[in-house]
Amino acid sequence: MFLALCAIMVACSEKKPNYIIGVSQCSEDIWRNWQNAELRMEANFHEGVELRFAAAHDNSERQIQQIDSLVESGIQLLIVAPNQLSSVSPAIDRAYDKGIPVIVFERKTDSQKYTAFVSADNYEMGRQMGEYVVTRLGGKGKVMEILGLKGSSPADERHKGFVDALKNSGVEIVATIQGDWTEPTAYQAVKDYKGDFQSIDLVFGHNDRSAIGARKAFSERDVQLPLFCGIDGLPGEDGGIQQVRDSLLESSYIYPTRGDLLLQLALDILDGKPYPKETMLTSALVTHDNAKVLLLESDEVARQSQNLEKLQTKASGYLQQLATQRTITLLALVLIALLLLAMVLFYLYHRSKVSAQRERVVNNLWNMEVPEEVKNEEVKNEKTAVQDNSSEKEEEVVKEPLFLTRFKDVVEARLSDSDLSVDDLAAAMNLSRVQLYRKVKAISGSSPVELLRTARLNRGYQLLVKTDKTISEVAYDVGFTAPSYFTKCFKDEFGISPSDLS
Secondary structure, three states, X not given: OHHHHHHHHHHHHOOOOOEEEEEEXXXXXXXXXXXXXXXXXXXXXXXXXXXXEEEOOOOHHHHHHHHHHHHHOOOOEEEEOOOOOOOOHHHHHHHHHOOOOEEEEOOOOOXXXXXXXXXXXHHHHHHHHHHHHHHHOOOEEEEEEEEOOOOOHHHHHHHHHHHHHHOOOEEEEEEEEEOOOOHHHHHHHHHXXXXXXXXXXXXXXXXXXXXXXXXXHHHOOOOOOOEEEOOEOOOOOXXXXXHHHOOOOOEEEEOOOOHHHHHXXXXXXXXXXXXXXXXXXXXXXXXXXXXXXXXXXXXXXXXXXXXXXXXXXXXXXXXXXXXXXXXXXXXXXXXXXXXXXHHHHHHHHHHHHHHHHHHHHHHHHHHOOOOXXXXXXXXHHHHHHHHHOOHHHHHHHOOHHHHHHHHHHHHHHOOOOOOOOHHHHHHHOOOOHHHHHHHHHHHHOOOHHHHHHHHHHHHHHHHHHHOOOXXXXXXXXXXXXXXXXHHHHHHHHHOOOHHHOO
C-alpha cells in the first residue's frame, strides 16, 4: 500500500506537458541544428511544451516511418519539412486526417492537407542570386549550378528563379550538377565532372554546403578558382556569413530558420488563436560589403542565446532540485501519516479486543446458569471447607461456578447500596479483601470494583429500557450517589448517553 501510494505521489509530482509537438526534419545539418536550437529556446519561454525531434537524413522512407511514429506517440501537432515534394505526402495526410494540425515549413508538399505553411521565397532567392551573378560577372561568363535534392521544392524553385534571371544576359549555365544538399555529394559530383574546369567563372550551389564542396573539388585541380555562391547565410562559426567574410564564398543568401516563429505559430494553432495560413519569411543577400556587420550582429544574437540557454539550464536544475525536495517531503509526510494511522488502528483493535473479552467475562458472570446438582455439590464442599477452617483447603474446594454465582448474588443483593465496599463484598463471601481481589481478577480480568460498577450500569440500562423511571431515579436505584457521575460512567461503558434511552 505504501509503495503504491509513493508511486502515485511521485507520478503526480511530475507535471505533464500541456502540448506535445513533433518536429520531423528531412535531414540533419547546421541549418536544421540551428533551427532546432531556436525551437528549444522558444519552448523555454512557454510552460508545459514538449518537443519531440526526428531527422530523416535525406531519406524519404525513413521520414515516413518517423512521422507515423511521432503520430502514434501522441503528439498534438506536427511540424514537418518534407524531404521531397510528393514522396512524404501520404504520411503527412495520415497525420492530418487523424485531426493533428500540420505545419509544413521550408519545403512544400503536393497535398493540400496541411494547417499552415512557412517558408522563404525560394524562387525569389534563386532569381536575386542570378541577378547578382550577372552583375558580378559583368553580364557574361560561364556558370556551374549544383542542384539541391531532386524532387524537393526548394531545389526546383531556386533553379527556376536562377534560370529566369540569366535570360537575356551573356551569362550561360554550362554545367548542371545533381546534388542532395550535402557537402560530400557536391564534392564528389564536381570531382567527377568531365567538362572543362578552367572555363568555369562561377559556381552557384543551391546551398552553402554544396558551394563549399564544389570549392574543395576545384581546389584539387590545377586551375584558377572560380567564384562560389551559395544559399543559407547561417551565422556562427563555419556558417555562410563567415565564409563570405573570409572570401571562401563570393556571396550567400540568408535563408531564415525562425524556429521561434514556428513554435509560436504552433501554439497559436493549439490555443485556437487566429493564425496565417501561409507565412513568407524575409531574407537577404550576403556579400563582402555587409558580411562583417551581419556576422557581428549574428554573433551577438548567438551569444545572448547561449547566455539564455545557460540561465535556462540553471533554472531547470534549481526547479528539479525543488521538485525532488518536494517529493521527498511529501513521501516523508505520507510515511508519518501511515505510521500514525497504523498506531491508531492498532490501539483501536487492541481496545476493542480487550473490551470484547471483558464484555464476555461480565456477561458470563451475570448470565451464567449453574446446574442444581453442581450447586448442591458445591454447597456441601463449601460447608466442609468452612468446618475445616483451612484457608488453603478453602481455595482448593471453592469452585469457580459457585464462586461466580455467589459473587453475583452478593452484588445484586446490595446493588442499590451506594456505601457498598470491597470489604463488604469480601466479608459476605467469607474471604479476605486480598483473596477476593485475587480470585475475581484471576477469573474475570477485572477488579471487584470494576465488576460492581459494570453490574450497576447493566442494571441501570435495563431499568431505563424497561421502566419509566427518570435518569436520576435509576442512578440512585443502582447505587450511584450522583446522576451526573452515573451519566458519565454510562456513556463510557455503552458509548451512548442515558438520555438516548429515556
